[in-house]
Amino acid sequence: MAVAAAAAINPVMAQTGEWTTRAGPPDVLQESVLVRLMDGRVIMAGGILSAGRNTAASAEVEVYDPSHDSWAQLPPMPAPQYDATGALLADGSVLIAGGEATPPSAFAGAPPVTNAVLFDPAKNTWTKLPPLPYAESGATATLLDDGRILLAGGADANSVLRDGAIFDPASRRWGLTSPMRMARIGAAAVLLKSGQVLVAGGFAGPGQPLRDAELFDPKKGTWRNTGSMTSPRRSPGALALPDGRVLVVGGLGVASAEFYDPSSGSWHETTSMPISGQGQAFVLASGDVLAALINGSDHTIHSAVFNVQTEDWAVGPDLLMSSPYPPLEVQLTDGGVLALGGGTVAVFGNASVPPPMVSAVAGKAASSPTTTIVLISIFIVLALALGSAYLWRRRQQRAPS
Numbered sequence: 001m002a003v004a005a006a007a008a009i010n011p012v013m014a015q016t017g018e019w020t021t022r023a024g025p026p027d028v029l030q031e032s033v034l035v036r037l038m039d040g041r042v043i044m045a046g047g048i049l050s051a052g053r054n055t056a057a058s059a060e061v062e063v064y065d066p067s068h069d070s071w072a073q074l075p076p077m078p079a080p081q082y083d084a085t086g087a088l089l090a091d092g093s094v095l096i097a098g099g100e101a102t103p104p105s106a107f108a109g110a111p112p113v114t115n116a117v118l119f120d121p122a123k124n125t126w127t128k129l130p131p132l133p134y135a136e137s138g139a140t141a142t143l144l145d146d147g148r149i150l151l152a153g154g155a156d157a158n159s160v161l162r163d164g165a166i167f168d169p170a171s172r173r174w175g176l177t178s179p180m181r182m183a184r185i186g187a188a189a190v191l192l193k194s195g196q197v198l199v200a201g202g203f204a205g206p207g208q209p210l211r212d213a214e215l216f217d218p219k220k221g222t223w224r225n226t227g228s229m230t231s232p233r234r235s236p237g238a239l240a241l242p243d244g245r246v247l248v249v250g251g252l253g254v255a256s257a258e259f260y261d262p263s264s265g266s267w268h269e270t271t272s273m274p275i276s277g278q279g280q281a282f283v284l285a286s287g288d289v290l291a292a293l294i295n296g297s298d299h300t301i302h303s304a305v306f307n308v309q310t311e312d313w314a315v316g317p318d319l320l321m322s323s324p325y326p327p328l329e330v331q332l333t334d335g336g337v338l339a340l341g342g343g344t345v346a347v348f349g350n351a352s353v354p355p356p357m358v359s360a361v362a363g364k365a366a367s368s369p370t371t372t373i374v375l376i377s378i379f380i381v382l383a384l385a386l387g388s389a390y391l392w393r394r395r396q397q398r399a400p401s
Contacts, residue, residue: 016305016316017284019339019346025062025071028343033086034328035094037121041065042330042338043074045096045119046081057082057101061119066332066347078128081115087141087149089169094119095129095149097167098136111157112137116167116174133165133176140189142197144218150177152199152216153184160185160204164216164223177221181214186278188238190246192262195219198226198246200260201233209234209251213260213267226265231256235278237291241308242283249291249306252278257291257306274315275302278326285335286350290316292337297324301339303348319346 029047036042042064049058057080064071077096084099097116114131132151139154139161149167153160162184164177180199187202187210200213209232214223233251240246246260247270255276258269277293279301284290289306303316321327323342330338337348 016303016314017290017348017350018317019303019319019348022064022066022338022345022347023069023071024343024345025064025340026073027058027060027062028323029058029060029062029082030323030325030342031083032328033084033094033096033099034330034338034340035086035088036330036332037063037088037094038092039121040067040333041121042332043094043119043121044328044340045086045094046077046084046099048082056080064338064345066334066336066338074124075126077119078117078126079115081113081117083137084115085137085139085141085151085154087143089118089149090143090147091169092121093169094121095141095167097129097132097141097151098139098154100137111135112155118172129167129172130174133174134161134163136161136163138185140187140199142189142191144191144197145195146218148218150189150197150216150218152177152180152189152197153187153202155185159183166218166221177216178223180216180223181225182210182212184210186235188233188236188248190238190240192240192246193244194262196262198238198260198262200229200238200246200248201236201251203234227260227267229260229267230258230269237279237281237293239281239283239289241289247281247289247306247308249273249281249289250275250277250279250293253295270306270311271313273304273306274313275304277302280329282329282331282337283335284337284350288350290337290348292329292339292348294326299324299341301327301341316348319348320344 032047033045045061059076059080061074080101081099084096086096100110101113102110112135114135116129118127135156136154139151142150152164160183162179166175184202188200190198197216203209211228211232213226215226236248236251238248249257255273257273258267277295279293282290291304292301299321301319305314321341322344327339327341
């Protein structure tokens with residue numbers, strides 16, 4: 001019976017795991033592009049290189065090998081570029097587009113660029129591509145089912161953009177989509193099982209976080225609205241779940257998460273999330289979802305792990321970064337999550353034993369309605385079993401010898 005009770009509680013106990021420090025890169029680059037290659041290595045391209053009081057955009061490229069916990073330098077990009085959008089193509093090459101090439105001054109941001117380049121990991125070579133149809137930084141990038149890449153939103157030197165562009169690897173050319181319904185930067189973009197792309201949240205300007213979401217149809221090249229989230233979310237994390245739903249977590253100053261159901265176009269919140277902030281979300285090897293979020297410039301990644309089946313959250317460990325810039329995060333082939341901020345490099349992995357806060361999580365589980373019903377049922381079964389045993393012994397004692 002005790003085993004049954006433990007089994008009833010265990011499913012709601014997401015394994016939170018821990019951060020493990022890894023080797024730092026040769027040079028500290030801020031606002032780089034971080035992309036996992038098909039062979040499991042992670043490329044870090046471009047960024048801002050700071051040395052004392054001198055700050056400059058960089059074309060430097062470094063690669064991390066998780067299997068050996070080691071870094072190496074690769075041939076540089078054709079030109080300095082940072083805060084760009086990066087994406088892994090179906091053939092294993094890496095597209096880097098947009099961003100900026102001049103570090104911002106103390107009074108104004110740098111103008112975005114139209115630069116686009118392609119990296120071939122097999123040859124360790126860079127190729128210049130035709131420029132973007134418009135200058136931008138901060139766009140989302142989504143690999144479509146047909147191998148093309150969709151860029152959506154972002155900002156130019158003057159305003160937030162409604163523009164969308166598609167890169168075709170076969171022709172190595174760019175084409176424009178119809179404009180989005182809403183201008184946005186800092187949005188979340190997810191490819192759905194239908195082949196459409198969900199773009200949700202972001203912000204339309206200072207103090208203008210967005211609740212609305214829209215869908216892009218690659219066959220028609222058009223956008224349409226698909227309901228609104230329960231909370232406005234600037235720079236949330238989002239991912240597609242195996243069952244086809246989308247989970248969107250956090251956003252600047254937001255401590256909640258919600259599901260999007262593509263079959264109905266509806267949204268609903270999960271149970272209360274124990275952390276807040278902007279960042280990313282990943283499905284771990286355990287099947288749980290990691291939310292790795294930051295708040296402003298507190299130099300700390302706050303983590304929480306979500307059990308999709310029970311919709312219960314467990315608070316995970318913090319990771320203190322050595323840089324005020326937003327950290328870069330990418331998932332490794334073994335299911336771990338690599339985080340890089342300044343000279344700090346660490347990997348989050350699921351725990352192989354119950355986490356330190358297991359008692360707190362178990363207490364929460366015991367207070368949930370489902371677990372309470374199960375425990376009451378177990379108590380009733382135990383009481384009936386003990387009562388039956390008592391009556392049987394009484395009958396045995398009264399029977400004539």
